[in-house]
Amino acid sequence: MDNLGGTGLAWVVRPFPATPSVRYRVQLRFYVAPPQGEINADPMLVYAAPSRPLMSPANFNRTFTLLRSQNALLEGDWARYEYINEVVPDDTGVIWVAAGVEGSREGFTNFFFDFVTVNIEPISTSTTTTVLGVAPNSGSGRSQGFTFTFGDAKGWQDLGVVNILINDSLNPSNACYLAYVPAIDVLYLVNDVGTALLPGILLGGENTPPSFLASPVPLSNHQCAISGGDSIVLKASGNALILSLAITFSSSFAGGKTFYLAARDPGDANNTGWKPMGTWLVQ
Numbered sequence: 001m002d003n004l005g006g007t008g009l010a011w012v013v014r015p016f017p018a019t020p021s022v023r024y025r026v027q028l029r030f031y032v033a034p035p036q037g038e039i040n041a042d043p044m045l046v047y048a049a050p051s052r053p054l055m056s057p058a059n060f061n062r063t064f065t066l067l068r069s070q071n072a073l074l075e076g077d078w079a080r081y082e083y084i085n086e087v088v089p090d091d092t093g094v095i096w097v098a099a100g101v102e103g104s105r106e107g108f109t110n111f112f113f114d115f116v117t118v119n120i121e122p123i124s125t126s127t128t129t130t131v132l133g134v135a136p137n138s139g140s141g142r143s144q145g146f147t148f149t150f151g152d153a154k155g156w157q158d159l160g161v162v163n164i165l166i167n168d169s170l171n172p173s174n175a176c177y178l179a180y181v182p183a184i185d186v187l188y189l190v191n192d193v194g195t196a197l198l199p200g201i202l203l204g205g206e207n208t209p210p211s212f213l214a215s216p217v218p219l220s221n222h223q224c225a226i227s228g229g230d231s232i233v234l235k236a237s238g239n240a241l242i243l244s245l246a247i248t249f250s251s252s253f254a255g256g257k258t259f260y261l262a263a264r265d266p267g268d269a270n271n272t273g274w275k276p277m278g279t280w281l282v283q
Contacts, residue, residue: 011045011100012113013053016120018089023123026085027276030099030116031078046083047098050090078114080256082279086123095120121273128153129270131162131261132240137278143248144280147234149241150263152270156182156241160266163274164245166224166257170274176224176253180243183266185233187245189219189226201228203243223253249282256281 018024026048047053087095097118101111132149152158159182167175172194179188179197186200201219219226230246259278264271 009045009100009102010111011047011053011098012116013047013096013098014118015052016095016097016118018087018093018095018120019122020089020091020093023086023088024095024120025123025275026087026095026097027119028083028085028097028099028117029081031080031114032101033078033112033114044081045098045100045102046081047096048083048085048087049096050087050092050094052096053098080279082258082276084276127270127272129159129263129265129272131263131272131275131277134164134259134261134278137259138280140281140283142251142282143246145230145244145246148243148245148261150243150261151239151241152263152265153239154265155239156236158265159241160264160268162241162243163260163262164243165260165262165274166247166280167260168255168257170258170260174223176221176247176249176257178219178226178245182233182236182241187219187226187231187243189221189224192221192223201226203228203231203233222250224249254282 028046028048032044081099083099089095099113099116130151130153132151134149135147136144148162148164150156150159150162162180162182164178164180165172165175166177172190174192175190175194177190177194179190180186180203181188185203187203188197188200190196191198198219198221218228225248227246227248232244233241234244235242257280258276259280260274261277262272262274
């Protein structure tokens with residue numbers, strides 16, 4: 001990138017066909033080199049919209065959304081970026097997606113983009129179940145308390161199963177893959193190969209009968225352990241269900257991970273499908 005004038009833009013852009021007036025969830029993920037120190041000085045660009053990004057640096061701030069480097073996960077000499085946006089195509093029936101970099105220093109700069117993936121899926125307006133997020137939704141470490149929030153327009157009691165999958169991709173194998181069943185207040189962890197549930201634990205919380213106590217026994221596989229005594233149903237009222245889980249990741253599970261959440265009702269008539277809701281660097 002020739003940046004001798006003190007500013008410059010470089011990006012890759014691609015149109016995707018879509019149905020006009022339908023709301024879509026667009027997830028853009030990509031890796032960038034050189035290392036993080038260089039990226040701090042040259043912000044990344046991300047874009048998803050019904051119209052093509054304007055081809056002028058003067059329009060940069062009005063056209064692109066910055067995904068700052070603190071939202072990236074450093075993996076060796078590569079930083080991973082993830083951006084999610086909702087887009088409603090106009091009559092042209094196209095969603096434009098772009099990723100790039102803004103040069104902010106004078107001189108020549110080389111950047112390398114790789115593993116660029118784009119997932120586009122329609123958002124159903126009739127589905128009553130929702131996934132509302134994870135907190136914290138970014139950071140690093142091997143042990144952390146997380147809260148996971150789910151909802152159902154018919155009330156939280158209509159949630160049949162809520163799922164949490166933590167891995168470097170949407171893959172149940174070698175993952176920290178959890179399932180919680182509100183009706184029986186039991187949290188399950190899936191085995192290492194992603195094919196079966198391990199024996200569950202009773203969480204306990206505001207809506208658990210007084211005669212039951214949360215299990216102090218941890219759930220564990222080779223990727224993570226969930227402390228039963230420190231994990232509870234933090235809140236279940238109205239339409240919202242909030243789980244508070246104390247998770248410790250194993251050292252062999254190191255690297256950048258994504259939180260994927262899903263929720264469905266007992267009859268599976270309303271199913272959110274998997275939604276990426278945050279990232280974590282296991283160190």
